[in-house]
Amino acid sequence: xxxxxxxxxxxxxxxLLAIAYCAWVFTLPLFPSQDGPNHxxxxxxxxxxxxxxxxxxxxxxxxxxLFAPYSFHYYLLIVLMKFxxxxxxxxxxVCLIILSFAFGFRYLATGIGPSGGLLSLFAFxxxxxxxxxxxxxxxxxxxxxxxxxxxxxxxxxxQRDYPKRLLFIAxxxxxxxxxxxxxxxLVLFCALDLALRCIASRRQPRAEHPSYARDLLxxxxxxxxxxxxxxxxxxxxxxxxxxxxxxxxxxxTYLAMYGLAFIGKHGIxxxxxxxxxxxVLVTGLFIAARAFRRKNWAAPESFLTITLLAxxxxxxxxxxxxxxxxxxxxxxxxxxxxxxxxxxxxxxxTARAQSALAVGAASAAIIVLAIAVQRINPLATRxxxxxxxxxxxxxxVGLALPAYEGVDYTYPVVYSLPFEWASSxxxxxxxxVMLNAPWMDSTYFPMGPTPALLTGQVNFAVLQQPVEFRxxxxxxxxxxxxxxxxxxxxxxxxxxxxxxxxxxxxxxxLDPTAHWACRRNDWYILCxx
Numbered sequence: 001x002x003x004x005x006x007x008x009x010x011x012x013x014x015x016l017l018a019i020a021y022c023a024w025v026f027t028l029p030l031f032p033s034q035d036g037p038n039h040x041x042x043x044x045x046x047x048x049x050x051x052x053x054x055x056x057x058x059x060x061x062x063x064x065x066l067f068a069p070y071s072f073h074y075y076l077l078i079v080l081m082k083f084x085x086x087x088x089x090x091x092x093x094v095c096l097i098i099l100s101f102a103f104g105f106r107y108l109a110t111g112i113g114p115s116g117g118l119l120s121l122f123a124f125x126x127x128x129x130x131x132x133x134x135x136x137x138x139x140x141x142x143x144x145x146x147x148x149x150x151x152x153x154x155x156x157x158x159q160r161d162y163p164k165r166l167l168f169i170a171x172x173x174x175x176x177x178x179x180x181x182x183x184x185x186l187v188l189f190c191a192l193d194l195a196l197r198c199i200a201s202r203r204q205p206r207a208e209h210p211s212y213a214r215d216l217l218x219x220x221x222x223x224x225x226x227x228x229x230x231x232x233x234x235x236x237x238x239x240x241x242x243x244x245x246x247x248x249x250x251x252x253t254y255l256a257m258y259g260l261a262f263i264g265k266h267g268i269x270x271x272x273x274x275x276x277x278x279x280v281l282v283t284g285l286f287i288a289a290r291a292f293r294r295k296n297w298a299a300p301e302s303f304l305t306i307t308l309l310a311x312x313x314x315x316x317x318x319x320x321x322x323x324x325x326x327x328x329x330x331x332x333x334x335x336x337x338x339x340x341x342x343x344x345x346x347x348x349x350t351a352r353a354q355s356a357l358a359v360g361a362a363s364a365a366i367i368v369l370a371i372a373v374q375r376i377n378p379l380a381t382r383x384x385x386x387x388x389x390x391x392x393x394x395x396x397v398g399l400a401l402p403a404y405e406g407v408d409y410t411y412p413v414v415y416s417l418p419f420e421w422a423s424s425x426x427x428x429x430x431x432x433v434m435l436n437a438p439w440m441d442s443t444y445f446p447m448g449p450t451p452a453l454l455t456g457q458v459n460f461a462v463l464q465q466p467v468e469f470r471x472x473x474x475x476x477x478x479x480x481x482x483x484x485x486x487x488x489x490x491x492x493x494x495x496x497x498x499x500x501x502x503x504x505x506x507x508x509x510l511d512p513t514a515h516w517a518c519r520r521n522d523w524y525i526l527c528x529x
Contacts, residue, residue: 009110009116009117009118010117010118010120010121010358011117013121013358013362014102014106014117014120014121017102017121017124017362017365018098018099018102018103018124020365020369021098021102021124021127021128021365021369022095022098022099024369024372024373025091025094025095025098026091026095027377028091028376028377028380029087029380029381029383029384029387030087030090030091030380030383030384030425031087031090031091031094031380032376032379032380032383032418032422033132033133033134033135033137033416033418034133034134034135034416034417034418034420034421035134035135035136035137035421036090036135036137037135037421037422037423037424037425037428038135038421038424038438038439039073039074039077039090039135039137039138040077040086040087040089040090040424040425040428041424041425041427041428041434042074042439042445042447043073043074043077043078043081043086044081044086044428045057045061045447046063046074046078046446046447047078047081049061049062049063049447050063050078054431056394056395056431056433057433058450059450059452060433060449060450060452060453061440061447061448061449061450061453062447062448062449062450063446063447064445064446064447064448065232065445065446066446067177067446068177068232068443068444068445068446069176069177069178069179069180069229069232069444070138070178070179070442070444070445070446071177071446072138072141072174072177072178073093073137073138073141073178074446076093076141077089077090077093080092080093086428087425090137093137093141094132094137096141097127097132097137097140097141097144098127098128100141100144100145100147100148101123101127101140101143101144101147102120102123102124102127104144104145104147104148104151105120105123105147105337105340105341106120106123107147107148107151108147108148108150108151108154108341109340109341109344110344111151111154111155111299112154112299112300112303112341112342112344112345113291113300113344113345113346113347114344114345114346114347115287115343115344115345115346115347115349116341116344118349118354118357118358118361119284119287119340119341119343119344119346119357119361120340120344121357121358121361121362121365122280122283122284122340122361122364122365123337123340124361124364124365124368124369125276125277125280125361125364125365125368126260126277126280126333126336126337128262128368128369128372129260129261129262129333130258130259130260130261130262130329130330130332130333130416131143131330131333132262133262133416133418134416135416136179136330138178138179139179139181139182139330141178141179142175142178142179142181142182142183143182143333145171145172145174145175145178145182146175146182146183146185146186146189147337148171149168149171149172149175149186149222150186150189150190150341152164152165152167152168152171153168153190153193154299156168156215156218157193157197157212157215157299158211158212158215160214165214165218168218168222169218169221169222172186172187172222172223172225173222173225176225176226176228176229180229180232180233180444181330183222183223183225183226183229184226184229185331185334186222187219187222187223187226189306190219191219192302192305192306192309193299193302193303193306194212194215194216194219196297196301196302196305196306197212197297197298197302198212200297200301201297232443232444233443247315247316250314250315250316250317251315253329254314254315254332256274257274257277257278257332258329258332259329259330259331259332259333260277260332260333260336261273261274261277262372262416263371263372263375264375269371269374269375272367272371273367273368273371276364276367276368277336279360279364280336280340280364281335281336281339283343283357283360284336284339284340284342284343285304285307285339285343286343287343287346288300288303288304288307288339288342288343288345288346289304290346291342291343291345291346291347292304298345299342299345300341300342300343300344300345301342303338303341303342304338304339304342306338307334307335307338307339307342310331310334310335310338311335314328314331314332314335379418382522382523383418383419383422383425383523385521385522385523386422386423386425386426386524387425387429388521389426389521389524389526390519390526391426391429391430392430392432392488392489392528393430393488394430394431394432395431395432395433396430396432396433396488396489397432397433397435397486397487397488398427398432398433398434398435398487398488398489398490398491399434399435399436399469399483399487399489399490399491400421400423400424400427400434400436400466400490400491400493401436401466401469401470401473401490401491401492401493401507402466402467402470402492402493402494403492403493403494403499403503403504403525404494404498404499404500404503405467405470405471405503419493419495419523420465420466420493421438421466422493422523422524423491423493423524426491426524426526427491432489433453435453435454435483435486435487436454436458436463436466436469437449437453437454437455437463438463438464438465439463439464440453440455440463441455441463454482454483457479457482458472458479466493470507473507473510474506474507474510480510480511484510484511484514487529488528488529489526489527489528489529490507490508490516490526490527491524491525491526492504492507492524492525492526492527493523493524494520494523494524494525495523497523499525504518504525504527508527514529515529516528516529
């Protein structure tokens with residue numbers, strides 16, 4: 001059977017694994033990411049603003065740009081939500097990310113070398129990653145576009161092939177409307193590839209020097225849209241919560257695979273998971289090193305060189321880049337992608353070696369999926385309890401706050417805070433307004449706040465985390481006078497069950513004229529006036 005799979009370039013096994021991963025996503029009541037609930041809430045608001053069907057939302061929000069760097073993700077959600085529920089739309093987007101990542105990587109790997117079909121099986125070990133757990137779905141979509149662009153790049157480089165070049169440019173432009181980081185990364189990667197090839201070609205006779213004029217022109221056209229992205233950059237935006245910076249701290253962070261691993265560091269499952277990730281990387285680097293051809297420089301050699309440079313340089317990325325927007329941390333999956341792609345150039349595998357690699361790749365994919373089922377399924381079921389909460393009247397205004405001081409980092413299941421913005425599900429279902437809505441000052445977003453929202457009165461950085469807003473609310477009497485007359489309810493999150501009457505009353509007693517009625521249901525407490 002393995003011989004027949006090898007003869008088909010392992011496509012049936014690849015498709016089977018893709019189906020298994022997507023099938024798992026659809027068995028979940030919802031996909032429990034950190035920022036995902038906010039994306040759904042914002043997409044629902046954006047849809048009503050575009051359709052002019054909600055004067056209430058128009059009082060608090062306004063369409064700022066039709067084609068901002070985050071807009072493609074929102075348009076995709078809006079279209080999907082016309083046919084399915086918001087939670088299903090989110091799961092469809094997650095499945096699209098999984099499929100486009102996997103098949104995009106297979107397209108890239110098979111364009112690099114004859115072992116691409118085999119090595120692409122390892123992609124399933126990293127398709128569930130930290131950016132996806134964080135709910136950075138726009139970035140994940142853009143990353144899959146980058147992978148597809150690289151698959152085109154290695155095919156048309158040095159060739160005419162104008163259809164692939166036009167597709168590369170179109171996909172690069174779409175990437176610019178999906179996430180502002182992905183396109184510069186793609187351009188930098190391709191520019192380094194071109195530079196390395198030009199340097200290597202100097203060892204060849206002048207008559208044999210390849211011409212990369214068409215490739216450089218294609219890259220420059222694609223890179224031109226970076227100027228459009230730069231139009232949205234706000235150099236005055238404050239970073240929400242600066243991460244500590246030192247090469248030692250960064251190195252320790254990357255050794256823990258923070259930036260790739262979606263599972264927390266606690267438990268035997270976490271150790272097995274990280275061992276699988278490490279084995280995948282070592283396998284890719286080992287095979288790539290064996291396939292390295294210094295005298296015949298091509299895509300595999302460039303990819304391996306760039307991967308090693310990324311591996312060495314990422315710990316030294318300065319704080320100005322590696323800030324709370326996680327611009328550098330989220331680049332870690334590229335190391336695994338580059339290593340496996342470069343390894344695809346290996347030409348000679350015995351039948352036994354092919355079988356061993358295929359079994360190893362499939363085992364890695366199954367182990368990761370099994371750990372995801374064990375860790376993610378109970379989490380999704382628990383968050384889905386919110387669907388039974390009694391809804392607020394449409395147009396109600398509320399706050400989303402933690403029920404206690406500090407952020408709960410004790411939840412060991414995933415490398416994210418899946419309850420931080422889970423309240424957005426409730427606000428979306430209630431067609432309510434979140435007065436302390438985050439991100440509204442981000443210039444990358446297609447919509448922004450009106451003066452009725454708190455964004456203009458509160459520092460942008462404070463609104464990025466409910467715990468920071470809670471601290472400010474407890475200290476700032478002027479903010480209290482601004483907030484409490486306007487709200488009808490407060491949605492408190494308490495996933496660790498550590499809130500007490502005192503921690504709740506610390507907030508509720510700030511409005512002495514109101515009588516609050518509170519209801520607890522596992523991880524949240526809903527308090528109404």
